[in-house]
Amino acid sequence: MTSKLQQVIRLLMVLTRNDYTESKRSSARPDGRGGLLVLRVHSMQAVRRPTYTVAAAGPWCFRMSEEHVQNEATARLSSSIYFCDCPCEEDLQMFSNIFGPLHFVCSFQDDQDKQETEAATATFLQRLSLVNAKVTIVFKVRDKEHSHSQVFRAKNRLSLMDHAISMDSTIFSQTPFTMACLPTCTRMHPVLGERVALLLPSEVMEAGLCGDPSGVPLKRGEGATQLSFLHSLADSPAWAELGQARVRHAESQSGQGSVSCEVEFSVDDEDDTQPQGRRVEPEHTVQQTVMLFLLFEYRDPFHSQLSDVIGTVQIRSEETLERCLDKVLWYNDDKVRSALQSLLKSALRGFLKRNKSQERLQSAMSVILSSVKSIVSSSSSVDFRTACLTTMKVQSSYDLSFPLHQKLQRVINGRFVSRSRCTSEKASETIMSEWNSHEEPENGLPSKRTHEEEEEEEETPSCSKRQCSEFTAGDSYAFESNIWETLDNQMQWSQGSQRELVDMGLAESSTPSLSNTELKKQQVDREWLQEIENLSEWD
Amino acid sequence: MSEQFSEVDKLRAALFQSIQAHSETSTGHSGDIARIDVLTRIENVILKIIQSLSREEAPVLVLKNRSSWSNVRFDQSLGLLMSSDATITTVRSDCPSSVTKFAQVLKCLLSIYRLVQSDSYATKRDIYYNDPQLFGSQKSVDSIVDDISCMLKVPRRSLHVLATSKGFISGDLCYLEEDGTRVDCNSSSTHEDIVSSAKFVLIIEKDATFQRLMDDEFCTQLYPCIIMTGKGVPDVNSRLMVRKLWDTLHIPVFALVDADPHGIEIMCIYKYGSVSMAFEGASLTIPSIKWLGLWPSDIERFGVARDALIPFTQADEKKMNSLRKRPYSSCQPAWESEMELMMRRKCKAEIQSLESIAPQFLTRAYLPNKLRYGDWI
Secondary structure, three states: OOHHHHHHHHHHHHHHHHHHHHHHHOOOOOOOOEEEEEEEEOOOOOOOOOEEEEEEEOOOOOOOOHHHHHHHHHHHOOOOOEEOOOOOHHHHHHHHHHHOOEEEEEEEEOOOOOHHHHHHHHHHHHHHHHHEOOEEEEEEEEOOOOEEEEEEOOOOEEEEOOEEEEOOHHHHOOOOOOOOOOOEOOOOOOOOOOOOOOOOOHHHHHHOOOOOOOOOOOOOOOOOOOOHHHHHHHHOOHHHHOOOEEEEEEEOOOOOOOOOOOEEEEEEOHHHHOOOOOOOOOOOOOEOOOOOOOOOOOOOOOHHHOHHHHHHHHHHHHHHHHHHHHHHHHHOHHHHHHHHHHHHHHHOHHHHHHHHHHHHHHHHHHHHHHHHHHHHHHOOOHHHHHHHHHHHOOOOHHHOHHHHHHHHHHHHHOOOOOOOOOOOOOOOOOOOOOHHHOOOOOOOOOOOOOOOOOOHHHOOOOOOOOOOOOOOOOOOHHHHHHHHHHHHHHHHHHHHHHHHHHHHHHHHHHOOOOOHHHHHHHHHHHHHHHHHHHHHHHO | OOOOOHHHHHHHHHHHHHHHHHOOOOOOOOOOOOHHHHHHHHHHHHHHHHHHHHOOOOOEEEEEOOOOHHHEEEEOOOEEEEOOOOOEEEEEOOOOOOHHHHHHHHHHHHHHHHHHHHOOOEEHHHHHHHOHHHHOOHHHHHHHHHHHHHHHOOOHHHHOEEOOOOOEEEEOOEEEOOOOOEEEOOOOOOOEEEEOOOOOEEEEOOHHHHHHHHHOOHHHHOOOOEEEEOOOOOOHHHHHHHHHHHHHHOOOEEEEOOEOHHHHHHHHHHHHOOOOOHHHHHHOOOOOOEEEEOOHHHHHHOOOOHHHOEEOOHHHHHHHHHHHOOOOHHHOHHHHHHHHHHHHHOEEEOHHHHHHOOOOHHHHHHHHHHHHOOOOO
């Protein structure tokens, strides 16, 4: 993926972030919704230099004039970026029609014209949408022959560290280890970990890490150092404590329309190694995937006051963090491992509890069966022995073991009935840290923030199975206009409901003395419209 | 010397008349259950388990709740007995939280089955060591053995499971053990053919007091008598021993306990029984027990030094309140007034506090005079 595009998006995020911080101080927090357009147009001319346009609209982003954008871009971006006009104004117009006035537009020429750049860009944008789940991201590619678009939008969100994190499980469904034959759990259950203050190694400090983060996901560039720390987790003996055997990792592979992770791990099924007949696993096993998000936040109170300098410095800092992430993790080896261990233990609590119950049942089962069989075998009462053997339909006490075992196993298995869907209960919160009272430490890098009860309403109780993105490989104007129409229709629903709410609000203000019946009717209408707005989110 | 025991003899005569009047049998408890009967009862439990499994239903064990006062009733002549409609606990074999207990009960049943079948004996400790990992603790085995005894409606001794010896006994007592050994008490084992000319049995709460009496040659001084101690809260064997002595000798049984709630409770256990063993209550209680000392009123009467007294703790108050709510508390008005006195003063005293009056006061003056003048309640 082109680093220039990353820089521009980072600039947008930094400016938006700064604005968010300011508005938070004044208690005027923006809604956080809106759209981000990344348009890549291949030149029709002989020199094939694609042009990128990054545009943002909606309340989520900072409102700037075009001149101001230009000034900021010139001041903070590298001199190798050549700014130009957007070659496809009609796309900008359509984008604006749907998401509202444009607050940010920046077009520039890129010098990388490789097929894989497009795929890398899509991956980057999809990853960006994970941690900016309120923003609809549209990636559109045009060349002289065809054009196609992808839309990245999350239906289920979790608010964490001032970001909306996508909770759509379908985009994570494809991993190298996915067993297609098994049903997968369609829900994502967030389990929040603790906040860990990290120390910076001296070389990272000297490289200069300061300012506030932009919210752009860190991505290893080509040739960057492998994340050896994350790889080393596969060999950690702590997996045994979590009831996992033979953990192995592989490099991530980006599946079609799926999110690639930095590192992926798989665990071998322990039951495969158990002797026959020992399993109490129910017949329909549900595959589970644990997605681990490491969220980094760094603050330098000294530099954060220098707003004039901060933009460029922030961008440089994030690049430094990208390069040095592995070093930082190794420098805080014990702390990070301990926090991960604790988090995974919480996430796997249900699994571990179930395992323990099954172990207990299996262990007791052998005692029960051996005691019963021994008493029957050693009894001198013919009537008693006959009654036992007849009941179990066997000829001798020697044949008693197997049917007894089978029956008891079936009785025990009947207690564990797997469901293909999860319950509608909320996912449990785990460790609550002292986030709110904790001062950001110098050089501290908390990896995760525990979330209080705020904004939990954004978690939805169930998750749609539908893919949340993707229209791929459309190639006609009619098709692509469908993109905008579809987006437009969805946005019109919510805008329409908002307009009606506004109208009703006006109606209310102009006729203050409404009767009770009218008030009640309006209340019902408001609730109905709210339902429709919610429905539009779900499509 | 005959004057020494004149009151004791009168009491004995009165008790004997009472026994005849109430037609108490010499073995006023359920006798030992035949071994074959015990085996049959265990086999019935196993058969029910197999029948449940054949229907693919989870086998369950039903145990009576032995820890609730609401499950016992009080009979003045027998003591605490388990109610016929006692609440129950169901132990399921398909539930992770109860399956371990289910397995423990079956493991114990197997051990008991083998012991009874082979007519051999083992202690509860031996059962625990059959599978320490399964049982986890000795306490767990102790409780399960009593649960099985209650479930099968069989006395514990008929299960051929013995408790580790705890009580001591001494005095004019000889008995024959099963293997023909004659025991002259100066042991705790099974006993038959009790021979004694003792005038009374003295139950002593604490081992320290028992040893004190031994050191002061109390049994020689007040010959013939039998003294015994359960060393605190008595185990079943100790209670059985005293009951056996009563059933065989029909002689007065006196209790010498500290003047504190704990001592009174121990005395009540001998006399009326306990909640946990209420299912076997009639075979373990001695309702005719008399309280010889130390009474709360003795403290002032004999001039026990104030610094020998101990103030009540919160636990003492709680215990005393609990005792006063027991179903048998109103049966003994004299005991009740002594307890009220203790509550009013909010202080307690140990038997050892009598030493503040004079050395050997307990064995040279207190006990002999109490027995001589019939000073018991």
